[in-house]
Amino acid sequence: MKLSFCAIKKTAFAVVLSTASLGSSANSETLDIGVLLPSPIADVGWSHALVEGFNGVKEKYGDDVKLNIVENIQEGPDADRIMNKMVGDGNKFLLLGSFGYMNSGLKLAKRNPDMSFIHASGYKVGDNFSPFTAKYYEGLYLMGMAAADLTKTKKLGVVGAYAIPELISSINGFALGARAVDPEITIDVIWLNSWFDPAKAQASAKALIANGADVLFSNAQDTPSVVAVGEEAGVYVFNLNSSMSEYAPTKYLGVVKTDWGPFFSASVDAHLNGNFEGRNEWLGVDAGVVVTEEWSSDISSEMVERIKTVEAEISSGARHVYDGPIHNQDGEQMVAVGERLDDGGILGINWHVQGVNTPLPK
Amino acid sequence: MTPLEFFLAGTMSAATVFLLAALGELVAEKSGMLNLGVEGMMAISAAVGFVVTYQSGSHIIGFIVAGAAGIGVSMVFALVSITFLANQVATGLAVGILGLGLSALIGKKHESLTVTAPDPIQIPVLSDIPLIGPVLFQQNIVVYLAIVIAILISFCLNKTRLGLAIRACGENPKAAEALSYSVLKIRYGAVAFGGLMAGFAGAYASTIYTPLWADGMIAGRGWIAVALVVFGTWKTGRIFLGAYLFGMVSLGELVVQSFGVALPSQLLSAMPFIVTIVVLAIISSDRARLRLHAPYALGETYDGSEPK
Numbered sequence: 001m002k003l004s005f006c007a008i009k010k011t012a013f014a015v016v017l018s019t020a021s022l023g024s025s026a027n028s029e030t031l032d033i034g035v036l037l038p039s040p041i042a043d044v045g046w047s048h049a050l051v052e053g054f055n056g057v058k059e060k061y062g063d064d065v066k067l068n069i070v071e072n073i074q075e076g077p078d079a080d081r082i083m084n085k086m087v088g089d090g091n092k093f094l095l096l097g098s099f100g101y102m103n104s105g106l107k108l109a110k111r112n113p114d115m116s117f118i119h120a121s122g123y124k125v126g127d128n129f130s131p132f133t134a135k136y137y138e139g140l141y142l143m144g145m146a147a148a149d150l151t152k153t154k155k156l157g158v159v160g161a162y163a164i165p166e167l168i169s170s171i172n173g174f175a176l177g178a179r180a181v182d183p184e185i186t187i188d189v190i191w192l193n194s195w196f197d198p199a200k201a202q203a204s205a206k207a208l209i210a211n212g213a214d215v216l217f218s219n220a221q222d223t224p225s226v227v228a229v230g231e232e233a234g235v236y237v238f239n240l241n242s243s244m245s246e247y248a249p250t251k252y253l254g255v256v257k258t259d260w261g262p263f264f265s266a267s268v269d270a271h272l273n274g275n276f277e278g279r280n281e282w283l284g285v286d287a288g289v290v291v292t293e294e295w296s297s298d299i300s301s302e303m304v305e306r307i308k309t310v311e312a313e314i315s316s317g318a319r320h321v322y323d324g325p326i327h328n329q330d331g332e333q334m335v336a337v338g339e340r341l342d343d344g345g346i347l348g349i350n351w352h353v354q355g356v357n358t359p360l361p362k
Numbered sequence: 363m364t365p366l367e368f369f370l371a372g373t374m375s376a377a378t379v380f381l382l383a384a385l386g387e388l389v390a391e392k393s394g395m396l397n398l399g400v401e402g403m404m405a406i407s408a409a410v411g412f413v414v415t416y417q418s419g420s421h422i423i424g425f426i427v428a429g430a431a432g433i434g435v436s437m438v439f440a441l442v443s444i445t446f447l448a449n450q451v452a453t454g455l456a457v458g459i460l461g462l463g464l465s466a467l468i469g470k471k472h473e474s475l476t477v478t479a480p481d482p483i484q485i486p487v488l489s490d491i492p493l494i495g496p497v498l499f500q501q502n503i504v505v506y507l508a509i510v511i512a513i514l515i516s517f518c519l520n521k522t523r524l525g526l527a528i529r530a531c532g533e534n535p536k537a538a539e540a541l542s543y544s545v546l547k548i549r550y551g552a553v554a555f556g557g558l559m560a561g562f563a564g565a566y567a568s569t570i571y572t573p574l575w576a577d578g579m580i581a582g583r584g585w586i587a588v589a590l591v592v593f594g595t596w597k598t599g600r601i602f603l604g605a606y607l608f609g610m611v612s613l614g615e616l617v618v619q620s621f622g623v624a625l626p627s628q629l630l631s632a633m634p635f636i637v638t639i640v641v642l643a644i645i646s647s648d649r650a651r652l653r654l655h656a657p658y659a660l661g662e663t664y665d666g667s668e669p670k
Binding site: 040041042043044045072119157163180187188190191192193196197198199201202204206207208209210211222223224225228232247268357359361 | 368372379466470476532571574577578583613617620622626627631642
């Protein structure tokens with residue numbers, strides 16, 4: 001199938017460009033990259049960070065790669081239809097930007113062995129299908145330390161989208177970092193049960209502030225909804241993926257940024273060299289994917305030093321966020337002293353650490 | 363602000379979005395026009411209102427233009443369903459979907475930008491009373507205007523000649539025509555008013571309640587407004603209560619979560635809808651009451667030239 005298709009294509013080429021050499025045509029063909037995104041590309045947020053991730057690829061290959069982006073596509077039948085169309089349109093490399101694109105994406109990958117797929121936030125792997133996730137919790141641990149330095153009420157608030165392992169492990173990382181500095185700190189969480197409802201996110205942020213939180217964590221919110229409330233109400237606030245400091249000029253605590261550049265470039269290179277292999281890509285501080293920056297100038301210089309030290313330890317592997325002892329909300333020991341929660345345990349985490357007030361929705 | 367103050371004050375501002383849109387839909391339905399495009403009208407107006415407010419810096423201009431945009435979209439619905447006699451349900455749905463798509467296009471360049479919400483009013487002495495002050499006397503002006511509009515609409519529909527004419531068109535357009543009312547004009551007017559109110563609701567959502575633009579931010583609130591009209595059995599007072607109840611339940615969910623109460627948050631998120639369904643079921647169980655209040659000719663196209 002693949003062979004005959006190539007043959008037809010090459011025949012077509014030969015007819016049109018009768019003088020062109022067949023050998024070089026394979027290399028000079030443009031690589032079409034299909035990008036499917038769950039939210040609109042704005043100046044900030046998740047989709048923005050994913051598109052930015054291709055900057056390195058574009059610089060390196062110039063006109064030889066072409067990005068075909070379809071944004072704001074809800075998970076479900078619509079996404080399936082567009083994915084199939086992308087394949088039909090001749091895209092050979094697909095980025096699927098949302099967890100819920102997983103099953104249909106994997107089916108497509110099996111049907112199109114000559115293509116390569118990278119899929120955000122999933123866990124299923126295929127021969128040509130790599131799920132990728134950021135170890136947000138590593139950056140969140142550092143954010144927790146900074147929050148602990150600034151909180152006066154000793155209450156931190158989190159606005160989260162859905163209670164899935166990726167978000168739970170982030171909140172746990174945040175709690176572990178904050179409580180490593182000050183064990184009296186507690187964390188309130190509000191789950192929106194929606195990836196996208198800015199009005200509800202803002203109301204949630206206000207509810208957390210009313211309940212005493214003075215540092216807010218905007219967890220997986222693509223709009224500056226929570227960040228804007230933080231500035232307005234005068235509480236520190238931070239978010240993930242890309243900087244929103246312009247929405248909170250005086251109260252921005254910092255950002256846990258994801259720089260997908262290194263990973264995307266490596267994946268496209270591998271595809272073009274014909275050695276793309278599907279595997280679980282779980283990338284953190286050491287891979288340069290999770291980057292914490294734009295720290296608030298209000299954080300004490302001692303704490304900045306401490307954060308830098310811990311960041312270096314996480315990067316070198318000397319320290320791990322999920323090093324024991326770790327207790328769950330009920331005080332039961334989940335990770336013993338000297339032990340470390342394994343990758344499977346973190347990727348599938350369904351419990352909150354001690355200090356998180358809100359029970360996890362079951 | 364204490365959690366209780368936040369809860370009560372937040373209820374009022376959350377309810378205003380529903381109230382504005384539902385009042386407009388009430389007037390349209392009273393005239394016999396079932397406009398299901400409220401979600402789309404709100405989305406377009408939210409986008410237009412945001413863009414204009416962002417560019418001009420004036421919330422008032424933003425509101426005016428958003429209201430005009432709401433009327434504009436509603437006129438598409440009116441033209442197709444009143445003049446061309448198309449099915450109201452199908453037309454309303456189509457216009458709603460069109461509105462959602464257009465709103466994304468209009469707001470494209472302003473995606474995820476923010477504006478500053480105008481300061482809430484401050485009344486000397488009253489605003490400083492504990493609990494009551496922050497809840498009742500520190501709201502945005504639109505919150506109070508919505509309540510005033512509700513009272514005016516109730517008065518107009520029940521006590522004035524215009525209200526009688528609107529209701530006549532919704533109950534029995536042929537009889538209204540016989541009384542020399544122009545059903546066409548009145549229905550056009552009622553639909554336009556619905557568009558205007560949906561426009562205000564959209565502008566309130568994108569420039570005051572959640573002062574930012576993001577595609578999809580109306581997030582089903584227009585549909586809730588449509589449901590509220592049935593929920594309130596086409597009576598202004600009940601629609602008002604419904605909007606406030608809905609605002610309260612949707613906000614209560616967040617407050618309950620922040621207190622760490624051990625209830626599944628998925629259930630809490632579904633609460634506003636569950637409450638709506640339950641109340642609707644209770645109201646609908648009394649068939650006589652429904653029949654008494656539902657406009658008899660609701661959703662029926664009316665062609666004056668043909669005897670019915």
